[in-house]
Amino acid sequence: MSLTLEELRSEWADRSRRLDERLQLSLHVLRDDWIDRQRERVWKLGPFGTFSMAMWITTAVLIGLFLSTHVDEPELFVAALVLEVWTLATGIAHVYQKQALHDLDFGLPLLELQERIESLRIARIRSFNLAFLTGQIVWWIPFVMVVAGTFGENLYSWPQFRVYAAWNIALGIAIIPFAIWLSRRYGEQLSRSSVVRTIADSIAGRDIAAAQEVLEKLRRFGSDAI
Amino acid sequence: MNPSDETRFLALYHEHRAILYKVAFGYCRNREDRVDLVQDMSIQLWRSFGRYDGRVKFSTWAYRVAMNVAISHFRGEGRRVRDTLPLDDLAYELPADDTFGEEASDNMRVLRHLIDGLDALNRALVLLYLEGHASEEIAEIIGISPANVTTRINRLKSELQRRFARLENPQETTL
Numbered sequence: 001m002s003l004t005l006e007e008l009r010s011e012w013a014d015r016s017r018r019l020d021e022r023l024q025l026s027l028h029v030l031r032d033d034w035i036d037r038q039r040e041r042v043w044k045l046g047p048f049g050t051f052s053m054a055m056w057i058t059t060a061v062l063i064g065l066f067l068s069t070h071v072d073e074p075e076l077f078v079a080a081l082v083l084e085v086w087t088l089a090t091g092i093a094h095v096y097q098k099q100a101l102h103d104l105d106f107g108l109p110l111l112e113l114q115e116r117i118e119s120l121r122i123a124r125i126r127s128f129n130l131a132f133l134t135g136q137i138v139w140w141i142p143f144v145m146v147v148a149g150t151f152g153e154n155l156y157s158w159p160q161f162r163v164y165a166a167w168n169i170a171l172g173i174a175i176i177p178f179a180i181w182l183s184r185r186y187g188e189q190l191s192r193s194s195v196v197r198t199i200a201d202s203i204a205g206r207d208i209a210a211a212q213e214v215l216e217k218l219r220r221f222g223s224d225a226i
Numbered sequence: 227m228n229p230s231d232e233t234r235f236l237a238l239y240h241e242h243r244a245i246l247y248k249v250a251f252g253y254c255r256n257r258e259d260r261v262d263l264v265q266d267m268s269i270q271l272w273r274s275f276g277r278y279d280g281r282v283k284f285s286t287w288a289y290r291v292a293m294n295v296a297i298s299h300f301r302g303e304g305r306r307v308r309d310t311l312p313l314d315d316l317a318y319e320l321p322a323d324d325t326f327g328e329e330a331s332d333n334m335r336v337l338r339h340l341i342d343g344l345d346a347l348n349r350a351l352v353l354l355y356l357e358g359h360a361s362e363e364i365a366e367i368i369g370i371s372p373a374n375v376t377t378r379i380n381r382l383k384s385e386l387q388r389r390f391a392r393l394e395n396p397q398e399t400t401l
Contacts, residue, residue: 005355005383008337012356015334019244105277106270106291109369110350113294117301214301221347222370 056091063087066145075156076148083141090131097124111222118215125207132203133179137172140165179203235275242288243268249289252341252353253296263299267292282366289354289367297346336393340386348382355379 063084070076100120106113144155144165155161180203187200201207246267247260254260271291278287337356341349347368354364361372361379368375 005352005386008333009356009358011331011333012337013358016244016248016357019247106274106294107277107287108294109290109367110293110297110347111369113290114297114301114347117298217345218347222374 052094056087056094060084060087060091063145066149070148073148073154073156076144076154079141079156080145083138083145086131086134086138090127093127093131097127111218115215115218118211118218121211122208122215125202125211129203132199133176136175136179137169139172140168180205231275235272238284238288239268239271242285245285245288246271246292248357249292249296249353252349253300253346255338255342263296266299267295270295286363286366293350293353293367297350300346300349336390339393340389343389344382348378351375351378352382352386355382 063080066080067077067084070080097120101117104113104116104120108116147153147155156165183200183204187197187204187206246264249267250260250263254263271288274291278284341352344352350368351364354367359367361375364375364379365372370378
């Protein structure tokens with residue numbers, strides 16, 4: 001005996017009919033319960049969580065305030081400006097990606113929407129990589145700003161700190177290729193579920209390669225030349 | 227959405243919501259996951275309804291939305307999509323209705339097994355074929371040409387038959 005897809009199709013149709021009949025009975029539940037509660041909530045939902053948005057705006061404003069009060073101290077001003085640009089750029093990229101995901105039209109044909117989702121995934125990974133790797137260069141700036149803001153002390157005026165800062169920048173820059181090498185060399189040995197593995201896969205480019213492979217598969221699926 | 231659109235949505239949704247259960251059956255083995263998936267599909271339908279312009283049949287559009295949500299879950303993008311949906315304190319009658327995949331006969335179990343071995347887009351093809359859709363409609367939902375649909379369905383039929391034969395005679399595969 002051999003079962004064909006046609007035979008399964010007829011059993012599926014019976015099941016389908018029974019399900020349709022069963023579902024006809026519960027319209028009142030939908031009307032009374034579901035729609036009303038969703039009405040407001042759907043449109044209130046923003047692309048960026050309230051807490052994240054508040055944190056981002058607060059950080060950008062605080063750095064802005066710092067900039068306005070340290071215009072005459074070029075080292076502090078430039079360092080804070082770099083951090084402000086980094087904060088704004090990463091925040092804007094995050095909002096843009098969330099908004100793009102939020103605006104996706106799920107009523108598009110499957111291939112078209114899945115290609116868009118995959119392209120967004122690639123953009124998101126690239127933007128994370130950029131933020132993570134450039135973050136290695138700017139991470140120490142908040143420390144300088146806190147010392148300047150709290151104690152009124154410009155660490156750049158200390159010769160030892162200038163050397164320390166120069167080393168930090170050099171180290172931050174050196175860490176970028178090193179982190180990429182380390183992730184490519186040892187990332188796959190980490191547990192699949194670990195956060196470190198997630199970051200390693202991202203900066204090693206494995207996630208992008210996987211997403212590009214999916215994009216390629218989608219394009220092949222859409223091609224008539226099969 | 228204004229009240230008249232809501233009433234229209236409700237009527238259309240009620241008429242076609244079986245689609246969600248059938249699609250969920252194709253993409254989730256676990257009952258709890260299916261409930262989550264159908265909830266996500268329902269909310270995405272509700273949220274996307276403002277963009278539905280009637281150029282395709284409502285059922286075609288509903289299949290697109292449901293399958294796009296299911297594939298996103300399947301591909302691991304579900305959490306991100308879900309982050310953009312208002313799921314808090316959503317109560318729904320789905321568990322009581324979700325019997326599509328529960329009354330499993332031997333044939334349905336075989337089908338389940340065969341579907342599990344397919345990738346997301348081929349699952350969509352098989353589900354639409356099982357539902358009795360014509361190639362043109364399947365093409366409209368997936369976004370490929372009808373000729374491509376026919377070719378792929380024929381391939382899947384042969385492939386599924388081969389897999390079924392292997393299920394029936396597992397020793398043959400080891401020879």
